[in-house]
Amino acid sequence: QVQVAESGGGSVQAGDSLRLSCTVSGSLFSNYGMGWFRQASGKERAFVAAISRFGGTTYYADSMKGRFTISRDNAKNIVYLQMSSLAPEDTAIYYCAAGAVYGSGSYAYEAAYAYWGQGTQVTVSS
Numbered sequence: 001q002v003q004v005a006e007s008g009g010g011s012v013q014a015g016d017s018l019r020l021s022c023t024v025s026g027s028l029f030s031n032y033g034m035g036w037f038r039q040a041s042g043k044e045r046a047f048v049a050a051i052s053r054f055g056g057t058t059y060y061a062d063s064m065k066g067r068f069t070i071s072r073d074n075a076k077n078i079v080y081l082q083m084s085s086l087a088p089e090d091t092a093i094y095y096c097a098a099g100a101v102y103g104s105g106s107y108a109y110e111a112a113y114a115y116w117g118q119g120t121q122v123t124v125s126s
Helices: none
Strands: 002-005 010-013 016-026 033-039 046-049 056-058 070-073 078-083 094-098 121-126
Touching: 002 094, 016 033, 016 094, 016 121, 033 070, 033 078, 046 070, 046 078, 056 070, 078 094
Parallel strands: 010 121
Antiparallel strands: 002 016, 016 078, 033 046, 033 094, 046 056, 070 078, 094 121
8 A cells, every 4th residue: 555754844034045855665666656745724735846756857937946856765765845934925834645646747636646735834924
């Protein structure tokens, strides 16, 4: 059974940086494209960033470009989301997802991911 688990959330001040981690167990990690999504209170879950199976291609939501960096280490079964210049509007629950994603146009869609973590809360204060 594939399990996805996020960690690294917390409360920070505006302008700070934070790194989220996500581990996958129960299957070969390099089988999966990995994505990060977030859900702010009262809003729908939204795409943040994604990375292809071997890390050769990354994808970002427009508002995250230049501030967030996704990376992965297949030897450690882990994917990271490095977030910088955080703002209060980045406050959300951040979810990690794994999926056999096909096609570059699919990475931003929740339906492309079969396995999801429980989420980790990120709170940014002004």
